[in-house]
Amino acid sequence: MLGYLLRRVTWLLGSLVVAGSAIFFLLRVLPGDPAVTLLAVGASPDQLDAIRHQLGTDRPLLEQFTGWFGGLLSGQLGESLFTRLPVLDQIVGRLPVTLPLALSAFVLSLLVAVPIGILAAVRRRGVAGIVVSALAQLGIALPVFWVGIILVWLVAVDWRLLPPGGFPRDAWLEPTLAARSLVLPVITLTVAQTSVLVRYVRSATLDVLNQEYIRTARSLGYSLTQALWRHGLRNGAAPVVNVLGVLLASSLLGTVVIESVFALPGLGTLLLTSVKARDLPVVQGTVFLMTATVLVVGLVVDVVQRLIDPRLRGGAG
Amino acid sequence: MTVLAATNLSIALGGRSLVRDVTLELAAHDRVGLIGESGSGKSLTAQALLGLLPDGMRATGRIVIDGRDYLEAPDRAWRRVRGSTVSMVFQEPLTALDPLMPVGRQIAGPLRLHHGLNRADAQAQALEWCRRVHLPDPERIVRALPHQISGGQRQRVAVAMALACRPRVLIADEPTTALDVTVQKQILALLDELIEETGVALLFISHDLPVVAGLARTLLVMRSGEVVESGPTDDVLRRPKSSYGRELVASAREVTRLASPPAVVTPGAAGTERGDA
16 A cells, blocks of 8 residues: 555656646747736837846746746745736635635535435436436536526525625635625535536446345345445445545636636636736646646545555555 | 245246246255256246345245245335345355455344344354354454455355354355355355254255255256256156256266266267257
8 A cells, every 4th residue: 555655646746747847838838928918009019028028938938947847846836927926825815715615515515416316326217316317417418607697696686695796805704704605606516516426426326236245135134225325335435436536626626617607716716817817827836736636636536445445455556 | 844935936027927836845954956047037036035036027926934925025024034034145256245345244244133233242143153154264254355255265155144144044046156166065065064054944046957966855947937847856866757857867967977987988878868858
C-alpha cells in the first residue's frame, strides 16, 4: 500500500508538471492582449509597448515560462496583471463562496441520490423505479443554467422567497444572508448532480442484486432488503466512489456556470472575468489549482477504492 | 418423519412448462440424488423447494415443509424456513460468497439471524464450524476473504454456512462441479461425514452419475422437466428402466473404464451398450 501511494504521488506530481506547462502554453496561444484591455482601443503602439514592458508580457516566452514554474515550486502563482494582487490571495478570497456551494451540493446530492438510486433498483419494475429513472434522465438532459434560471424566476422573482442572486459584501459575517443567497445555487447544482449519481447508484445496486451472494444470503433466510444491506453497501460502494470522485471534481468546476447565473463572487466568476480581461496569471493560477484539485481527488478515490476492496491491492497498481 | 415433500411440483415461465409433476420426499438421514443434463429442470426444482424461483416463474403443486404447504406462502414465511430448516449449497463457491466479507462473518450471519446469537457467540460458533468442515488454520481462515482461500476451502465455507443453523434438509446443487477432481472427492467425503453425523436429509443435484451414485441411496433421473426414472440407487444403476437411464449408466460405465487400466477396456462393449439405449 505504501509503495502504491508513493508511485501514485510521483505520478500526480508528473501530471501537475504536464498540466502546468499545457495551461501556460495554451493560454499564450489564445488571441487577445492584456495591454489592449488595460488601455482603450486605439491607444498608440508606443503606449502599448510601454504597457507590455511594464506587465512583462514582452519578455521571451521561455523566460516567462521559467518564471511561472519557479513561482509554482515556491508556492507562488504570480500576481494579477491589473490589480497587482497575488493570484493565490485572490483565489483564497473566493473560496468562502465556492467551497460551501460545491461541498454542500455534493453532500446533498449524495444524501438524496443513494437512497433513491437503491429504491429505483429494488423496485425497477414498479412505478417508483420507472419514475425515478425518467426523472434522472430529465435531470441529465436539462442544462444547469436553465434549471437555475427557472428556479430564480419561480422562487426569487415570483414568490420572493429567496434572493435571486448576489452575495453579501461581508460574506459569512452575515451568516443568514450568506446562507440564504446560496440556497438556490446549491439546489440547482444538486439537481444536476443527483440526476447523474442516481443512475450510477441504481446500476451499481442492480449489479449487486444479480450477484450470486445475494441469492446465497436469501437461501439462508435473509430478506432481499437485509441481503442488500448486508452485502450491497460495500460491494456497491466501489463503483459509486469512482463516480463520486468525478462528481466532486465536476461540482467544483460546475460552479463556473452556477456562479455566473446567480452572480456569486466565487472562483468561477473570478475565472470568467480574468479570461475576459486576459489577466493571464489569474487564469493560469485558477485553472492550475482546479486541475490540481481534480488530480488529488482522483488519487483519494483510488486509495479509498483500495480500502473498500482489498482484491485491488494485490496487483501492481 | 418427512421434513420436506414436493408433490406434483410443476414450474412454468409464462405459458412455457419447464418442470412437470416432480414428486419427492425427504426425511432425516435420506440421501436422494437428482440427476439430469443441464436444462432438465433439476436446479429449478431445487430453487422452487426454497421458494427462490427466478422472477416470473411460477410453481404449482405442493411443497410441504414440516406439515405446512409453502407453495403460496409469502416471503416472510419462507424466510423462517430457509437456512434453518432447509438450506442450500451452490455450484460456484467463489461467486456464492460475498467477496468483501470475511468468511467467519458469513458463516456467523445465519446464526445471528435465526438463533439470535450476539456477534461474539456467532463468531465463536463460526470458528467451531470452520473446524468441523476441516478447514486448516481456522483462526486465520475466519478472518480471510473468499479470494484468499482455495476453491475447495471456499466450498467448505459454503457447507459450514448452510449447516450452521442445523437445518434438517440440505440441498446441494452441483456442489462439486466447479472443483478439481481431487478436491471434488474431498468435498464429497466431507458431505458424507457431516450428513451421517447430523442426520440432515440430503438432496444432491448433479449431472454426474458416478458422483451422485457414491452419495445417494435413492435416485431421481430428470429429463426435459420430467422425472423419467426413480428408485434405489443400486436398482437404477443395475436395471435402468428408461432409455435415458440406460444411456446415463452406459456412458458413466464408459468413463469409469477409460479411467481404469487399458487392459479392462473391451473394444465394442461400450458401443453395444449405446446401441441398447
